[in-house]
Amino acid sequence: METLLKILAELRPDVDFEENKELVDSGELDSFDIVSLVGELCEAYEIEIGAEDIIPENFNSVEAIMALVVKLQED
Amino acid sequence: MKGCFKIVTRCVAFFVVFSMIFSNTSDYLRRPDDESDEIHAFYDESKDSIDVLFMGSSPILRGVSPMVMWEQEGFTSYIRASALQAPVVTYGLLGESLEYQSPELVVLSCDNIFQAYDYVEREGDLRRGLDGMKLSKYKFQIVSEVTAADDRQTLLSYMFPLFRYHERWKEIDWAEAKPIPLMEHSFKKGNVYLRGGEPQAYPENFMEPSGTPAPAFDEDTKGYMEKTIQLCKDKNIPVLVLHLPKMSWSYEQSLAMEEFAKEMGVDYLDCDQEEIRSQLNLDPAVDYYDQGHMNLIGSIKLSQWFGNYLDGIYDLPDHKNEEAYQSWNEDYQEYAQRTKPES
């Protein structure tokens, strides 16, 4: 979790990730951010994130992102 | 259920208000036209009160005065003619008229039988007869003919002319604008007279055989003439095909028309034929507005002779002293007043 928060903070220092639960739906994260984030996540957690995983529900909050990471690690 | 009732009531009320404004706006933006007014003031005549119906183009509405004939012979007549009336409009207007009136005689001008009608070019002329026309199967028939010939035209704009004239907001001076609804009652009974005009003279060899054959009939126009005449035959109403004085008429055209009338089994009267011309005794220098139309003086002169002619041949009734027809006398007073020579 801490790794994730660090990645996010580096990516968008201006966003309060712990509070915002609508990161995608509110437009806070745009497609560029998502792609950069996915790149970082893949590297940090050694997982593969495909286009099919890029749905707002998976990126709307830190918890959701973490859940996605965990799910992909288990597969 | 109660909510449903409320919604329906509101919708109906809204529609009523909408229709009122729509009709009022239509009257503001309408293109006022005296021929339209005359054609459609026809609806104001009491049912089955007209003895003679006149249908056709401008020579009739300029040259024939129902009021002169009324005053002189006591029969009632109405003209539903307009400039360059399309054959299909003549047909449709007559069909409609016969649902309101049961005339003793229908007089038809058929001079346009030699020409094809250009629906694309003649929208303004078409609308003279159509804009104020009530909805009927005849109106649909006419409009479908028009829209088939010109796909830029729409049924809707003939049903609701506002859709055609909506851009006239630009032409109108809104400070002085007022709604101009169709005229309701006509004292001229469809006649639209003009004063003055250009003095005319008969061309050389007028109405003498020239050796050049008359132009062929236009098949479409002829078809509608036949249908128009058939409408009358179906109701056992006699028809008179009428040609009014016109400088560009020829002996051959006259013969062709006479032949056509004979084929159709109806009467023909040609005001340019030698015999009739001498009876009419028109003065081209005074009585003509232009080469094809009478002016006011000519129309009075012509109508006096013509009323007498019709009464003699068709034995038309005399209503002058009937209670129900007194409005005709009032209309004549107005006509006489308006047509007094200008000093």
Add this chain to the structure above:
Amino acid sequence: MSFTSVQFVVFLLLVATSYFLTPKRYRWVTLLIANYIFYFFAGPRYFIYLLATTITIYFAAVKLGDMSAKNKADFAAAKADLDKEQKKNWKANFTKRKRRVLIPAMLFNLGILAVLKYSTFVGSNLNALFERLSLGIEMPIHSFLLPLGISFYTFQSVAYLIDVYREKYEPERNLAKLALFISFFPQIVQGPIGRYNDLAEQLYRPNSFSFEKAKFGVQLMLWGAFKKLIIADRAKVIVDMVFGYPETFGGTYVAVAAFVYCIQLYGDFSGGIDIATGAAQVLGIQLEKNFLRPYLATSIPDFWRRWHISLGAWFRDYVFYPLSLSKFFMKVGKKGRQVLGNYIGKLLPVLIPQFIIFFLIGIWHGAEWKYIAFGFYNGTLIVLGILFDQPLKKLIEKLHIRTDCFSWHLFQVLRTFILVALGKIITRAPGVSASAYLMHSMVKNWNTEVLMNGGLLKLGLDTQDLWVLLFASLVLLTISLLQESGVQIREALSKQNLLFRWIIYLAAIFLLIMFGVYGLNYNASDFIYRGF
């Protein structure tokens, strides 16, 4: 059947009436029949394309669904005996098998679109090339008439297929229902492109008549007609004039025309979408938003998030993500970081796909070089925006420019609008060289005097029409600003008194009737006596 025709209004009325009179179970069938009747009006010969898409997508999706179900069961049974590597192989293997279904179906449907839309363009350019090279070859060129809404229904159904492939949802197993999803009449003409998980359920369920929804729908349709008939079709006169005679109108006229073209395009497109959305709403169906006041955007990316939203989202989800997350671009990103440094390297997997997207969006607009140039223009702006994002921020800081105030926001909006307007010159000019000529002439012959000395009257509209255009555009701007600040226009209106509401409705209808540009031009001289 044009959205702004009386036929459409009558059609919608008939559809709505029969829809709500149909027993609930069969309402979706009524809707399907309505769609097919609507499509039939557009040209019966195009039916074959729609049917081909419906059938191929249906069978491919069902096949994919079956495969996934079977795979899930098999995997669950075998899972315990597999190690991580084997699991990975299983998955890769299955993906490969699924692609064997997905790719042919996609190629078939996008292929139809490509052939119909681009064969003339490709053919004529190849022929020009062959001639240059004097190869003596000439390809036969057949130009097709595009079936109604083909790019919209193709995109919509391909998205559905990809989602099934991605196991986002189960495939629709009723062919008629899928046919309904692909052919919904309000949106088949020009979008918005609907997503299956959002739209299909609304289409299949029996919607009950709601007076509120119907009222809002009709209001939205009126608003759309206002934008289209009063604004766009009037603006079109000016635009057609200037771009039709570029030699005559240079300088400031080009700027005026570009500005007016922005208004025309927005009025026309968003007006059409509003009518579609309103029509759907009458039937109780909510379509996706397609415009969000694009000219109030503060940057080019922001503009593209507000303009034709459903198309942008489609390209994002089905082209951009798959591309930029592909192994290839991930590798490019890694390599890039080593070679070009962290900042730019990281951006490569975003920038290159972004360029590709704009190339695609460009040719999606039409098979012409100018649309490719248009895509290139937008791609370049976005890439420049990203590359200069950090340096500009530093510069702003250094210069002590305040960015949290109205004037800065206004500056951003105006800057974006001007960039967008320049892009519109590219698409509206007859060709790439013509747009270059126009832009050059705009700068060289700049002369603001024509705005004052009656020069505007040379553009085909008389004074009265110019006033109507100006006034109507101001109404549009005001409404947009209100919406931007969060006012819900229709909701606010419904809270007003009956009298006020009716005045608004009636005014809207009669403004439309009187000031709408429709039917034949009224030319008084056509009506004067021409021969008695």
